[in-house]
Amino acid sequence: MVKKKRILIVVVLAIVVVVTGYWYWQHNGELEQSDRLLLNGNVDIREVSLAFNAAERIIAMPAQEGDAVQAGQVLAELDTSRLKQAVERVEGQLEAQHQVVLRLERGTRPEEVRKASAEVEAAEVAARNAERTWIRQRALKEKDLASEDAVDNTRAAYEEAQARLNAAREVLNLATLGPREEDIASARATLKALEADLALARRNLEEAQLKAPADGVIRNRLAEPGGMASPQTPVYTLALTDPLWVRVYVPGPELGKIWPGMSAEVETDSFPGKRYPGWIGFISPTAEFTPKSVETEQVRTNLVYQVRVFVCESKGELRLGMPARVIVHLDQSRGAASGDRKPACRDHQ
Numbered sequence: 001m002v003k004k005k006r007i008l009i010v011v012v013l014a015i016v017v018v019v020t021g022y023w024y025w026q027h028n029g030e031l032e033q034s035d036r037l038l039l040n041g042n043v044d045i046r047e048v049s050l051a052f053n054a055a056e057r058i059i060a061m062p063a064q065e066g067d068a069v070q071a072g073q074v075l076a077e078l079d080t081s082r083l084k085q086a087v088e089r090v091e092g093q094l095e096a097q098h099q100v101v102l103r104l105e106r107g108t109r110p111e112e113v114r115k116a117s118a119e120v121e122a123a124e125v126a127a128r129n130a131e132r133t134w135i136r137q138r139a140l141k142e143k144d145l146a147s148e149d150a151v152d153n154t155r156a157a158y159e160e161a162q163a164r165l166n167a168a169r170e171v172l173n174l175a176t177l178g179p180r181e182e183d184i185a186s187a188r189a190t191l192k193a194l195e196a197d198l199a200l201a202r203r204n205l206e207e208a209q210l211k212a213p214a215d216g217v218i219r220n221r222l223a224e225p226g227g228m229a230s231p232q233t234p235v236y237t238l239a240l241t242d243p244l245w246v247r248v249y250v251p252g253p254e255l256g257k258i259w260p261g262m263s264a265e266v267e268t269d270s271f272p273g274k275r276y277p278g279w280i281g282f283i284s285p286t287a288e289f290t291p292k293s294v295e296t297e298q299v300r301t302n303l304v305y306q307v308r309v310f311v312c313e314s315k316g317e318l319r320l321g322m323p324a325r326v327i328v329h330l331d332q333s334r335g336a337a338s339g340d341r342k343p344a345c346r347d348h349q
Contacts, residue, residue, distance in 0.1 A: 036329050037257060039307070041248030043268075043322040045241070047219065049234035052078060053207045058225050063236065065221050068316065069212045076223075076235055078208040087201045094194040101187045104179040116172040123165035130158035216240045217316070239320060244311050245281065246324045249304035252287065257330050259283070264309050265327040271317060280328070282308040 052058075056078040063075040134154040140146035220237035229235060246266055250258065258280055265275040284306040309326045311318060318324070 035331050036327055037250075037254060039248040039250060039309075039326040039328065041246045041309075041324060041326065043244070043311075043318045043320060043324055044247040044308070045239050045244055045320050048213065048216075048238050048240065050075065050210060050213070050236040050238055051231055051234045052076070052210055052229040053231055054078060054083070054204055055228065055230045056080075056082070056208065058223060058227050058229050058235070061221070061223065061225055061235070063218050063221070065218050067218045068241075069216060069218060069238070071212055071214045073212045074209050075212055075218075076210040076229075078229060080205060080208045083201070083205040083208055087198070087205055090194060090198045090201050094191070094198055097187065097191045097194050101184070101191050104184045104187050107179060108175045113172070113175045116168070116175040120165070120168040120172050123161070123168040127158070127161040127165045130154070130161040134158040210235060212238060214238075214240055215242060219320075241314075241316070243281075244313055244318060245308040246278070246311060246326055248307050248309060248326050250283075250307050251304055255283075255305055258307070258328055259334060262328060262332055264329075266309060266311050266318075266324050267327070268318065268322055268324045270322065275327070276311050276313050276318070278309050278311040278326075280307060281310040282306075 058076060059079050060077040061075070063069060063073075069075065134151070134157070137146050137151045137154040141148065141151045216238040218236055219239045221235075222237065223229065223233070223235045260280055260283060262280045264278045264280055266278050267273075267275045287303040287305055289303060309328075
C-alpha cells in the first residue's frame with residue numbers, strides 16, 4: 001500500500017514538472033517571439049512575353065530556356081532582306097525630294113531669266129513686224145490693191161503675235177518672281193513625310209533583332225528558327241530578376257505592426273541557415289480571404305492583407321514559387337525606415 005502511494009506521488013510530481021515546464025517553455029517562447037513577426041509565403045517575380053514587332057521569318061534564336069540574359073542582349077533575329085530593301089527605297093525617294101526642295105528654295109536660275117527675257121524681245125519683234133504688215137495690207141485695200149481676206153489674215157497674224165508677246169512677258173515675270181511659297185511649303189512637307197517613313201523603315205530593320213528589355217532568365221522558348229513571327233505571337237517568356245519579392249499575407253490584427261520600408265529577412269528550406277536581407281515594399285490597401293495555399297483550419301475565414309517583401313538576392317538562388325519565410329523584427333523605429341532599399345541591396349551583393 002505504501003509502495004503504491006509512493007508511485008502515485010512520483011507520478012503526480014512528474015505531471016506537475018511536465019506541466020510547469022511546458023508552461024514555462026510556452027510562456028518564454030511567446031516572449032521570445034513577441035519582438036518579431038513570422039510570415040510564410042512564396043517567392044514571386046514578374047514575367048514578360050517577348051514578341052517581334054514585324055511579320056517575318058525567324059532565322060536565329062540563340063537564347064535557350066534557363067539562360068540568364070542581360071538587358072539589350074540579342075535573343076532572336078528575323079530575315080531582314082525585305083526590310084533592307086524598304087529602307088533603300090525610302091532613302092532614294094527622300095534624296096529625290098530633297099533635291100526638289102533645294103531647287104525650289106534656290107529659285108529660278110539666271111540663265112532661265114535671260115532666256116525668258118530673250119523670248120520677250122523676239123516676241124516684240126514679231127509683233128511689230130506683224131503690225132507693219134497689217135498696216136500695209138490696209139493701205140493696199142483702200143486702193144483696191146489687196147483683198148479683204150488678205151487684210152483679215154494679216155490682222156489675225158498681228159493679234160496672234162501680240163498674244164505671244166503677252167505670254168512671253170508673263171513667263172518672264174514668273175521667272176523673275178521664282179517659285180510660290182505654297183509650292184515650297186508643299187515640297188518641304190513631302191520631304192518631312194519621307195523622313196518619317198525612313199525613320200520607321202530603319203526602326204523596323206532595327207527591331208528585326210529581338211532584345212531583352214531587362215535582366216532576367218528565359219523561362220519558355222515558344223518558337224523555333226524557320227517559323228513566322230508576328231506581334232501577336234510571343235517568342236520567349238522572360239522572368240525578370242529585378243525586382244524580386246516574397247508574397248506573404250498578414251492577418252488584420254498584425255497589420256498595425258508593420259509599414260512600408262520596414263527591414264525584413266527571408267529564409268528558405270533550399271538554403272538552410274542563410275538569410276537574405278529585404279524590406280517591406282507594398283502593403284495591400286484592401287483585405288481578402290486567406291488564400292488556399294496558406295490557409296489553415298484556424299484562419300480559414302480570417303481576412304488578411306497581401307504584403308510584398310522585396311529581397312536582395314543576385315545569385316539566382318530564389319526561384320519563382322519557392323516557399324519562403326519572412327522574419328520582421330518589430331523593434332524598428334518607424335522614422336528610420338525607407339521605402340527604397342536598393343542601395344542597401346547593392347551593399348549585400
